[in-house]
Amino acid sequence: MSGDGTFLTDFATLSGFGATERGGVHREAASEADEAQWIWFGRWLADRGFTVRHDRVGNQFGLLERTPGARYLLVGSHLDSQPRGGRWDGAYGVLAAAHAVHRLGRETHALNLAVVNWFNEEGSRFTPSMFGSAVFTGGLDLAEALDTRDAAGVRVGDRLAAMGRTGTDAPALADVAAYAEIHVEQGRVLENAGTTIGLVEATWAARKYGLRVVGEQSHTGSTVMADRRDALLGAARLVVLARELSDELSAPEAPLHTSVSRMVVEPNSPVTVAREVSMNLDLRSPDEALLAHADAVLHERVPEIERSARVGVEIAGSHGWGVQPFSPAGVQLAREVADELGLSHRRIMTVAGHDSVNLNGHVPTVMLFVPSVDGISHNEGEHTTDADACAGLDLLTGVLRRLAAGGIAGS
């Protein structure tokens, strides 16, 4: 089945929605580009005999019920992208899921098959990320999700209603027996090792903080320096601190990834010292002890920033997770399929979050990677070769066949 021309043609079509000049896509959740591809994908599913359903948070399902009353093997990812993001992130997984299930659709299995396009995995327009799958698995309250607004004040619930992208007759978590997802790696591990398939065995641990730096407005010119309480200075020192934590604490076998990527400055005027900055700060590591240490060092050093910039730093909205293993039986099953197909493979951890992370822990979950060229992601230059994309589709098809037969559903 390798070299599936139909799959590559469909992927090229999909990559046209929100296409950017530099080869990427710009289609944040519920944007016009996301709406157009959602309509296209719904038609694609319906044309091939899938029953299209939505839940109340805009998750789009394509159901193939061949075994009345049986639970579903659910497989998918997300079609939304970061601003000026890559074509592959999420979209590859949704389309591979649809093609794989379509290939299997003529067969009868112990489980029914369902494809899903999760709403707003990226979280750039409406936070948090992995939004739709979080509501589906109960980690995010539905009412709170629908009341979330973007920077322009657009409410999720209003926008979904305007699109007609909600329903009440979709499968619920209790109807799902197992979940699978394939995704581009977004890192260099597979490429560096010359390996085609990543068998994801666990998620890195992470702590994510919402920080609020509180200073006081004053005049950027006339206020003497000693009188200033500059929230932006405090925020800048926190950005530098985040990088220092990685530089100081990372070890070759236990890296610490740190980032600040979002900052809202008030009043953001050219002549007024900032009164307040809201920002994120993330720490991630495959080593839980290192992450706990980094968290402690962060808390130790914040008071010095508060003192030197004369600001208050509120650490609000901290959340995180430990190293989360995916189903070992699922890893073994996927490994056997890769061996049968003659595809090179290795175990790997995922640093990035995925919808599969939300499903994992609730139902047996299999997560698969294909290589990213140069590890580039959340960038218009993100790329995966046709050969790797098709190999991944073949692997996913084989994995789903085994899962649908009840492979690890009860594990």
Added chain:
Amino acid sequence: MSGDGTFLTDFATLSGFGATERGGVHREAASEADEAQWIWFGRWLADRGFTVRHDRVGNQFGLLERTPGARYLLVGSHLDSQPRGGRWDGAYGVLAAAHAVHRLGRETHALNLAVVNWFNEEGSRFTPSMFGSAVFTGGLDLAEALDTRDAAGVRVGDRLAAMGRTGTDAPALADVAAYAEIHVEQGRVLENAGTTIGLVEATWAARKYGLRVVGEQSHTGSTVMADRRDALLGAARLVVLARELSDELSAPEAPLHTSVSRMVVEPNSPVTVAREVSMNLDLRSPDEALLAHADAVLHERVPEIERSARVGVEIAGSHGWGVQPFSPAGVQLAREVADELGLSHRRIMTVAGHDSVNLNGHVPTVMLFVPSVDGISHNEGEHTTDADACAGLDLLTGVLRRLAAGGIAGS
């Protein structure tokens, strides 16, 4: 004339436009609150016999032509404010100008009298600051000014047209013989010295940079740290550098004020390393040699930030000015009036920019300060006492009387 109840009552009325809960005002240029006060002030002028005129960039003039054909003594400031700004900044000077000219209106002078409310002095909504007076004096191109847009995309020209706040029959620079402005100090010098009146003899020198930090989008989780080109990290190091320049280079008699107060992060997503940050960076000092040194040190240290954060830093849009003296004859004239009124006074420099800075150099210009309590400005807590406000009004009235007689018009 001290303790003018009418002035204080009018000032209380004016402070109601865009009033905030914490005693400040929030009325950025051409906002609804600014529109309401502009209408109110136009009526105030018309009711007292002023002829109200506008120019093409929305500067509002109130003319009292008693001597046909004579040039104008122009006096004013601005009614717009910073977001959550103070009641006094600008508004005090406009209302004091109007009351002072109204007091003098029954007399005949060599010069005609005109009050002005300059459009968009603050520059928080539409940059740059001192916008209307810059167009009036030729420092900012009219077409460019009208094409300026706020963050929401609203164009100055369209908004002014919708308000009906433009005209073609206002005085031009050639019609102005002299300019005067009174303003709150926005610093602590007068308060610390226990002095009522500041005779502004010069403006601090300043260099203002528009900086663009260019990195590359990537995933905040999966991208290995060494591969990142984090524009926000580069920007944060520039904020810290700005403060270091002040800490290292300031001397008691030659302070260096530095600031970064505005930052726009792209894409500002919680999971994508920033590809670009636009920001300002200002250096100000009363010592031109120190300012030049600070500029040199800034340029020396930027390459290390580019290297360590793997970003490019473009210093775009740099502009500045040297120490600019106001008319010495004007300072002397104002000093004599203060002595006659028994008001304590001292010479002072202005760190902040004012519309008077744009007029200065084109026409003889007198700039006066009254004290700011605790030096607080661009803040809802900005305050000046009633006694100082009324003393300033009396001083301005006396200064205008002398100027209107031709005091320094030819100097």
